[in-house]
Amino acid sequence: MNQAIKIKTLTEIEARPFKVYTHRHLDKITALDNLSEEQRFEMKVVASILPFRVNDYVIDELIDWNNIPEDPIFQLTFPQREMLKPEAFDRVAELMRNDAPKEELQAAIDDVRAELNPHPAGQMELNVPKLDNEPLPGMQHKYRETVLFFPSQGQVCHSYCTFCFRWAQFIGDNDLKFAAKEASKLHAYLKEHTEVTDLLITGGDPLVMKTKHLQQYLEPLMEPEFDHIQTIRLGTKALTFWPYRFVTDADSTELLELLEALVRKGKHVALMGHYNHWKELDTPVAREAIRSVRATGAEIRSQGPLLDNINNNADDWAHMWKEQVKLGIIPYYMFVERDTGAKRYFEVPLARAWEVYREAMKNVSGLGRTARGPSMSADPGKVEIQGVTEIHGEKVFVLRFIQGRNPDWVQRPFFAKYDEEATWLNHLKPAFGEEKFFFEDEFEAMKKQAQIAG
Numbered sequence: 001m002n003q004a005i006k007i008k009t010l011t012e013i014e015a016r017p018f019k020v021y022t023h024r025h026l027d028k029i030t031a032l033d034n035l036s037e038e039q040r041f042e043m044k045v046v047a048s049i050l051p052f053r054v055n056d057y058v059i060d061e062l063i064d065w066n067n068i069p070e071d072p073i074f075q076l077t078f079p080q081r082e083m084l085k086p087e088a089f090d091r092v093a094e095l096m097r098n099d100a101p102k103e104e105l106q107a108a109i110d111d112v113r114a115e116l117n118p119h120p121a122g123q124m125e126l127n128v129p130k131l132d133n134e135p136l137p138g139m140q141h142k143y144r145e146t147v148l149f150f151p152s153q154g155q156v157c158h159s160y161c162t163f164c165f166r167w168a169q170f171i172g173d174n175d176l177k178f179a180a181k182e183a184s185k186l187h188a189y190l191k192e193h194t195e196v197t198d199l200l201i202t203g204g205d206p207l208v209m210k211t212k213h214l215q216q217y218l219e220p221l222m223e224p225e226f227d228h229i230q231t232i233r234l235g236t237k238a239l240t241f242w243p244y245r246f247v248t249d250a251d252s253t254e255l256l257e258l259l260e261a262l263v264r265k266g267k268h269v270a271l272m273g274h275y276n277h278w279k280e281l282d283t284p285v286a287r288e289a290i291r292s293v294r295a296t297g298a299e300i301r302s303q304g305p306l307l308d309n310i311n312n313n314a315d316d317w318a319h320m321w322k323e324q325v326k327l328g329i330i331p332y333y334m335f336v337e338r339d340t341g342a343k344r345y346f347e348v349p350l351a352r353a354w355e356v357y358r359e360a361m362k363n364v365s366g367l368g369r370t371a372r373g374p375s376m377s378a379d380p381g382k383v384e385i386q387g388v389t390e391i392h393g394e395k396v397f398v399l400r401f402i403q404g405r406n407p408d409w410v411q412r413p414f415f416a417k418y419d420e421e422a423t424w425l426n427h428l429k430p431a432f433g434e435e436k437f438f439f440e441d442e443f444e445a446m447k448k449q450a451q452i453a454g
């Protein structure tokens with residue numbers, strides 16, 4: 001018997017059928033019966049605009065229904081009125097209350113969605129790689145050593161996060177769906193690009209896919225022509241939203257065996273576990289899933305954004321990082337929430353984000369201090385807020401690139417005027433009276449170049 005299977009039986013976990021609710025089934029969620037009619041109506045209004053999908057493991061095991069609406073997992077998965085601007089909410093609510101004609105309601109919903117800016121960070125224009133001069137829409141190649149791949153069968157998640165910046169992918173807008181048609185294109189591209197060492201498979205959630213589909217993408221990478229692909233990362237929230245994927249689902253054993261086979265072939269395999277709160281680590285099945293994955297030799301690294309109304313305090317972050325280290329997960333990134341979707345509800349000023357990060361760091365051991373951040377995944381690269389300080393009487397943010405479109409930008413400190421309210425890189429101005437940040441001219445030139453080439 002292989003090791004993965006043995007490890008799986010350490011804790012008895014009963015299988016659970018996957019049962020999921022979308023905005024059409026809000027009335028079927030019995031846990032909501034205790035809410036007022038008005039509260040449920042508000043949820044329906046918001047769920048008509050933002051993606052809503054939640055499964056019964058999240059409802060039954062992760063949410064504390066004695067603590068709503070404050071419960072962080074409730075906030076993470078259930079729509080809240082304040083996620084929309086009051087005008088937008090009122091407009092759609094009014095139409096729904098009056099049973100307005102379908103087209104009229106849809107038009108209002110489309111308007112509100114358009115205002116929520118579905119595609120941040122210039123992903124559409126700048127990052128789509130080409131094969132034989134044909135764009136590969138299911139891929140992004142922004143940083144030299146890492147290719148992102150969005151398999152078409154992985155563009156959903158086991159539940160949806162209310163803050164998700166990928167929400168445009170989930171609401172059926174096909175123009176925005178970066179979906180790959182074929183594994184063969186991915187393989188052909190990677191074969192040509194020997195500078196790429198890391199493949200990051202993401203979504204949605206690629207672990208929504210059946211193992212047999214994952215095998216199609218991953219097994220060929222064990223051949224010698226892909227020796228340059230040293231690291232295979234899978235971006236996933238299944239460890240939180242559906243840990244049964246690794247424990248009792250029909251093809252969970254095959255999934256673990258696939259991870260193990262890749263490791264045995266010398267690949268570094270990492271699950272990039274998306275975590276927002278320590279409560280996600282607290283159930284027996286979540287722990288069993290982590291143990292099973294680690295028993296294959298794959299690593300689990302954790303990343304997630306700082307979010308108002310969910311985890312906007314240092315204690316929760318310190319608690320989460322400590323718990324992760326205890327379970328063998330490596331803390332990797334604290335992100336700043338992107339400039340999109342329900343950001344009005346979740347955004348946290350950069351100055352505050354740095355305080356939360358620093359306070360949390362102070363309270364964990366060295367093994368928990370592997371998380372970098374707060375980091376903004378912005379157009380020119382991943383920019384970290386290193387701190388706030390005063391230089392020659394001017395209060396400034398100290399910043400650095402963790403990743404840059406030009407690798408030479410990485411790790412150079414640069415400075416922005418302190419701004420208590422700024423929530424994103426584009427709100428920041430260079431310090432010391434300078435006109436531009438050091439990378440701006442070069443970045444503009446890159447964008448022009450991409451337009452000409454495109």
Ligand SMILES: *Cc1c(COP(=O)(O)O)cnc(C)c1O
Binds near residue numbers: 142148377382403
């Ligand atoms: C974060 C990110 C990566 C991975 O960067 P690492 O620093 O290697 O984790 C790759 N591509 C894009 C577009 C990213 O945002």
Ligand code: SF4
Binds near residue numbers: 159160166237274
């Ligand atoms: S799991 Fe990730 S991709 Fe899916 S809804 Fe949450 S943030 Fe978005």
